Amino acid sequence: MLEKTILNDIHREAGAKLVDFGGWEMPLHYGSQIEEHHAVRRAAGMFDVSHMRAVDVVGADANAFLRRALANDVAKLEAPGRALYSCMLNAHGGIVDDLIVYFLGAGAYRLVVNAGTADKDLAWLARLATEQGLGVEIVPRTDVAMIAVQGPEARERTWRAFAGMQAATEGLRPFTAAFFRDWFVARTGYTGEDGFEVVLPAPFAPNAWHSLARAGVRPCGLGARDTLRLEAGMSLYGQDMDETTSPLESGLAWTVDRKSDRDFVGRAALDASHPARALRGLLLLDQGVLRAHQKVATAHGEGEITSGTFSPTLSRSVALARLPAAVQPGDRVTVEIRGKPLAAAVVPHPFVRQGRSLVDSHLNAARPS
């Protein structure tokens, strides 16, 4: 039996194609995934992300606990409302989950974790708190729904939908959040566009969804969410990284804070490691579509695609691939698709930010002159 979000009936009535995603019945698209993708790049789209789990960490030791539990350092969150992206590691430096942590105020943080890993994360956090003997309460917020509104017009249209919200949130800089009544509004997302992620009491979500739609925000499914995040060069847990890969092999070294001597879980393993692999962007120069698990031949040995798709913004296929660490952006590699070796360029990711291609120079370089 699949779990359902409070918006499930609305998706069904809108004609969404519903699929099993991490045990949840979620909309894949409402007709055309590509049109939904473009709506987010060009105007505004919204995603039901209520399957993700908000978890509040509260108590006198909350800060000390998260400085131990997370690879990024919550000490950076100097003012309430600040947010941080982090991995949570196991003792081997493998990634238990990736998450966003928001500082709510003295002794209170909110984590937003992946749907498929939420139960595992809660058990992990509870065990860690007990081991450390720290005074924290870990509160899964199953009473809330989450709607991500993303796109260049996302903030304007959200303000149009909800009277009074503009005054409460227009001062928010990227990666910060504020309360608007009992709604938690964060200027964060998973698309490479501006916008909000709104955490609100679940019973209010259906009306909020309708209000956003009336304000010109297009419902978008998980299909578009995947092509948007991949264009934006963002990793997906369970696909680009998992418990067997470290953040250093997953393009996430920038999220690991080793500036102080803070002893976070997994640090000793990372300090002792010499990553032989790195996550890189690939741009397919030939026609076709890169897909997860395809093999990549490089001058330094073989690698594998972890996420691949057709990029609607670039009209070309892009991928993230775990390659031998010596392979650098600018290198050429080949990907075997149905027995044919196709040419791809290793490129820096993100591929697209705020509606614009960041890889045109690589495409132009690839064209015969």
Add this chain to the structure above:
Amino acid sequence: MIKTPQELKYTASHEWIRQEADGSLTVGITDFAQEALGDIVFIEFPQVGRVAEAGEAVAVVESVKAASDIYAPVAGEIVAVNDSLRDAWEGLNQDAFAAWLFRMKPANAGELAGLLDAAAYAASAEASK
């Protein structure tokens, strides 16, 4: 309700087949198939002149979701591919029965009798839902 034009023949693997006046066969994928695949972003056509067995994978339709093989409905030679679809792949989503993929010269015209009619295909597709 599954769209299945009466005048066409079908396979259980969701190809449609139209017999032309010159005896050649025009082959595409059904509306049910395009709906299941989602937005189509690339098609790998067979080489013109390729000779295929019945049921042999001769083309690949790549959608946002996955790559799907397209099979030769009968044995024969590929005599044309629909170049007008190149870089306008969404045409296949818009009208799957107009956006043909390839034409074949069947090795044995008698093989057509083994294909499904509209009602049989509709029942088969309904059951695969």
